[in-house]
Amino acid sequence: VAVITLTTDFGLYDSFVGAMKGVILSRCPGTQIVDLCHEVPPQQIRIGALRLAAAARYFPAATVHVAVVDPGVGSERRALAIEVGGQFFVGPDNGVLTLAAEPGTAGFRAVSIENTALLLTPISQTFHGRDVFAPAAAFLARGGPLQDLGPQVRSIVELRLPTVYRESTRLMGTVIDVDRFGNLITNVRQADVAAQAVEAVGIAGERIAPLSHWYDPGRKLVALFNSDGWLEVAAPAGSAAQVVGVGLDASVEVELRSDRSIA
Amino acid sequence: VAVITLTTDFGLYDSFVGAMKGVILSRCPGTQIVDLCHEVPPQQIRIGALRLAAAARYFPAATVHVAVVDPGVGSERRALAIEVGGQFFVGPDNGVLTLAAEPGTAGFRAVSIENTALLLTPISQTFHGRDVFAPAAAFLARGGPLQDLGPQVRSIVELRLPTVYRESTRLMGTVIDVDRFGNLITNVRQADVAAQAVEAVGIAGERIAPLSHWYDPGRKLVALFNSDGWLEVAAPAGSAAQVVGVGLDASVEVELRSDRSIA
Amino acid sequence: VAVITLTTDFGLYDSFVGAMKGVILSRCPGTQIVDLCHEVPPQQIRIGALRLAAAARYFPAATVHVAVVDPGVGSERRALAIEVGGQFFVGPDNGVLTLAAEPGTAGFRAVSIENTALLLTPISQTFHGRDVFAPAAAFLARGGPLQDLGPQVRSIVELRLPTVYRESTRLMGTVIDVDRFGNLITNVRQADVAAQAVEAVGIAGERIAPLSHWYDPGRKLVALFNSDGWLEVAAPAGSAAQVVGVGLDASVEVELRSDRSIA
Numbered sequence: 001v002a003v004i005t006l007t008t009d010f011g012l013y014d015s016f017v018g019a020m021k022g023v024i025l026s027r028c029p030g031t032q033i034v035d036l037c038h039e040v041p042p043q044q045i046r047i048g049a050l051r052l053a054a055a056a057r058y059f060p061a062a063t064v065h066v067a068v069v070d071p072g073v074g075s076e077r078r079a080l081a082i083e084v085g086g087q088f089f090v091g092p093d094n095g096v097l098t099l100a101a102e103p104g105t106a107g108f109r110a111v112s113i114e115n116t117a118l119l120l121t122p123i124s125q126t127f128h129g130r131d132v133f134a135p136a137a138a139f140l141a142r143g144g145p146l147q148d149l150g151p152q153v154r155s156i157v158e159l160r161l162p163t164v165y166r167e168s169t170r171l172m173g174t175v176i177d178v179d180r181f182g183n184l185i186t187n188v189r190q191a192d193v194a195a196q197a198v199e200a201v202g203i204a205g206e207r208i209a210p211l212s213h214w215y216d217p218g219r220k221l222v223a224l225f226n227s228d229g230w231l232e233v234a235a236p237a238g239s240a241a242q243v244v245g246v247g248l249d250a251s252v253e254v255e256l257r258s259d260r261s262i263a
Numbered sequence: 264v265a266v267i268t269l270t271t272d273f274g275l276y277d278s279f280v281g282a283m284k285g286v287i288l289s290r291c292p293g294t295q296i297v298d299l300c301h302e303v304p305p306q307q308i309r310i311g312a313l314r315l316a317a318a319a320r321y322f323p324a325a326t327v328h329v330a331v332v333d334p335g336v337g338s339e340r341r342a343l344a345i346e347v348g349g350q351f352f353v354g355p356d357n358g359v360l361t362l363a364a365e366p367g368t369a370g371f372r373a374v375s376i377e378n379t380a381l382l383l384t385p386i387s388q389t390f391h392g393r394d395v396f397a398p399a400a401a402f403l404a405r406g407g408p409l410q411d412l413g414p415q416v417r418s419i420v421e422l423r424l425p426t427v428y429r430e431s432t433r434l435m436g437t438v439i440d441v442d443r444f445g446n447l448i449t450n451v452r453q454a455d456v457a458a459q460a461v462e463a464v465g466i467a468g469e470r471i472a473p474l475s476h477w478y479d480p481g482r483k484l485v486a487l488f489n490s491d492g493w494l495e496v497a498a499p500a501g502s503a504a505q506v507v508g509v510g511l512d513a514s515v516e517v518e519l520r521s522d523r524s525i526a
Numbered sequence: 527v528a529v530i531t532l533t534t535d536f537g538l539y540d541s542f543v544g545a546m547k548g549v550i551l552s553r554c555p556g557t558q559i560v561d562l563c564h565e566v567p568p569q570q571i572r573i574g575a576l577r578l579a580a581a582a583r584y585f586p587a588a589t590v591h592v593a594v595v596d597p598g599v600g601s602e603r604r605a606l607a608i609e610v611g612g613q614f615f616v617g618p619d620n621g622v623l624t625l626a627a628e629p630g631t632a633g634f635r636a637v638s639i640e641n642t643a644l645l646l647t648p649i650s651q652t653f654h655g656r657d658v659f660a661p662a663a664a665f666l667a668r669g670g671p672l673q674d675l676g677p678q679v680r681s682i683v684e685l686r687l688p689t690v691y692r693e694s695t696r697l698m699g700t701v702i703d704v705d706r707f708g709n710l711i712t713n714v715r716q717a718d719v720a721a722q723a724v725e726a727v728g729i730a731g732e733r734i735a736p737l738s739h740w741y742d743p744g745r746k747l748v749a750l751f752n753s754d755g756w757l758e759v760a761a762p763a764g765s766a767a768q769v770v771g772v773g774l775d776a777s778v779e780v781e782l783r784s785d786r787s788i789a
Contacts, residue, residue: 019321042444058549124489215597227657298561
């Protein structure tokens with residue numbers, strides 16, 4: 001059974017997602033359609049890219065992932081279809097695909113979707129989710145070859161997360177996501193810390209130490225590496241965003257122990 | 264694979280939609296169930312009708328569309344099953360189906376669902392989505408004949424959208440929908456303008472000219488015919504509803520050029 | 527076709543549900559995944575238990591129901607898989623499963639999920655939905671035997687709803703749920719009233735009489751036994767929670783007629 005996942009900023013209030021599903025099922029009957037996330041805030045490409053990257057790796061080979069966060073719809077931005085790691089990725093050329101489908105990965109191939117014979121006619125200038133990306137995904141789900149969608153492209157727009165800065169025994173990071181529980185997710189990865197032990201995590205005047213391994217209800221705030229490998233600040237009894245009083249783009253500081261030791 | 268779509272005002276907070284899905288899968292195993300929209304505001308039949316009409320056309324032949332926005336549940340209002348255009352439509356007789364399944368269309372057939380042997384027993388007086396519409400849809404998805412559900416009906420309740428008024432070179436329309444992006448969707452269709460060119464669109468003191476073809480980020484407000492053919496006012500960088508300060512039922516005025524020309 | 531339902535407090539804003547679906551489809555391709563409810567308020571086990579119990583009974587035999595409302599994730603609480611009534615239930619041992627899968631029911635069997643060879647490796651300490659419950663459910667959906675997941679357990683944590691108190695001709699109950707329409711759902715069941723007739727229902731100073739059978743638009747407030755058999759207070763034209771001004775945990779009083787009569 002072919003699988004197509006959908007990640008959009010369309011929300012669930014309107015008919016946008018429903019129309020995309022209709023196109024997919026008309027062109028590839030029996031496809032299993034999986035809603036990854038439709039609550040990406042309007043036009044926030046980075047949140048869309050994070051949602052897709054967090055879930056895509058758990059899907060089977062040959063899954064087609066569609067991501068539509070597309071402020072440039074109707075402009076000259078390209079429409080992309082990518083094959084990498086045995087899966088497919090379809091969406092606008094604005095970076096929304098590139099945390100999951102990283103250019104430079106072995107076997108990465110991208111084409112610009114231009115073969116209008118495979119798309120809806122006429123193509124509207126405001127809803128490429130329905131008219132371009134859904135039919136392109138259905139074509140791939142049916143086993144159609146990537147290169148039939150359009151010419152190969154050499155370079156695509158890449159999304160860059162903010163950089164983690166290092167100063168001897170400190171890492172300076174940023175909150176890049178706030179989840180439904182109010183957990184503050186930062187751009188500091190377990191790999192950034194490597195074998196060094198974390199002494200404490202500082203955010204908005206709060207100093208959290210030591211690192212936790214779970215949402216310990218005995219503590220007001222915990223800092224831990226979450227199930228995706230990101231450093232996260234959480235308030236086990238509620239919302240860290242509310243307790244700490246900060247959100248997206250807030251600074252976070254990680255104190256490392258100067259001596260090497262296994263965390 | 265049989266396909267059943269669901270459009271309701273049940274929201275996703277409760278178990279209403281889940282119970283409907285259970286009934287469908289118990290009575291027609293393997294059905295592909297597609298959520299079209301469950302965030303229709305409580306009892307707003309017109310929004311439900313618009314959601315269904317916008318998406319239904321993209322689904323394959325034989326799809327069964329269920330729409331439950333049903334303030335009259337438990338009263339004498341009929342339960343309908345309709346066949347038209349190769350698809351099926353199931354829901355209360357209050358107009359919610361009739362923008363998608365238009366009476367008068369060639370081949371239109373409607374029956375009143377009264378064959379309780381095909382429904383849940385006992386039928387509750389408050390949840391026909393689960394007890395009447397889901398089992399009727401499952402029956403049709405299994406290939407059951409429409410007429411087995413109940414007697415044919417000659418006339419049903421039709422939903423009428425507000426009328427567009429024309430005065431020589433002006434059209435007077437109404438905002439009939441506001442989407443999640445705050446776009447203001449009016450009842451003026453591309454066909455209302457026909458070959459005449461639109462000079463400008465006026466709404467709440469704003470005059471928008473000329474018409475756009477996309478969400479041009481260089482403009483505060485744009486007016487365009489959207490991907491469903493409705494005239495829409497949008498604020499590319501945010502919400503037109505907020506920028507203009509109006510919402511549902513607001514008046515809109517379309518100035519047409521007096522000389523005939525291709526738009 | 528195997529069916530797995532999902533009930534969580536993960537919401538739809540993040541990637542949690544998407545990651546679970548990926549794991550399920552990787553381990554049991556073709557499974558039909560049904561979202562029962564993801565809007566359980568964070569960590570409200572009772573609401574999760576009510577959602578699951580209201581919908582599970584309508585699903586076909588062999589359905590696997592997964593419920594993840596799990597404030598104790600990462601602690602010593604057990605992970606359970608239960609077989610009862612021809613269906614399966616998977617989730618934390620905190621009561622979230624026990625309104626649907628009642629201990630003491632004939633044929634009830636529960637195991638503690640401990641066979642890590644069947645789960646994701648490594649198991650995170652914060653996301654057992656993805657790493658433990660999804661793979662355990664996929665194993666059952668493939669037809670794997672319950673006992674392979676881990677050792678049988680004799681006693682599990684049971685959720686108790688508040689008790690209904692009886693004083694000769696009065697029942698004292700509690701609001702245990704407020705649905706999206708603002709209907710106030712109480713813990714008084716039709717069976718509590720039995721053959722006695724209800725004289726009136728009192729809540730927050732309002733006295734509602736007689737009982738209704740539907741959402742009668744001619745009345746400001748109605749009291750009725752809803753489609754799941756619970757006593758419910760509703761405002762047909764709006765939200766009873768707003769009209770009455772109370773919510774979860776509010777007291778409700780049912781006056782019974784002293785003479786026996788069929789309601």
